[in-house]
Amino acid sequence: MSILFVxxxxxLGLVAVAGWAFFWAVGNGQFDDLGSAAWDCLRDDD
Numbered sequence: 679m680s681i682l683f684v685x686x687x688x689x690l691g692l693v694a695v696a697g698w699a700f701f702w703a704v705g706n707g708q709f710d711d712l713g714s715a716a717w718d719c720l721r722d723d724d
Contacts, residue, residue, distance in 0.1 A: 703709065
């Protein structure tokens with residue numbers, strides 16, 4: 679039972695860090711162009 683006093687705040691902290699990282703990535707434009715990077719590996723460079 680006492681392990682819950684450690685695991686619950688730890689999981690809430692991890693969720694907060696993951697939420698911050700997601701919103702930081704969206705704010706910095708990491709998800710603006712999802713299509714062109716996928717086509718780069720298929721293009722032939724002559």
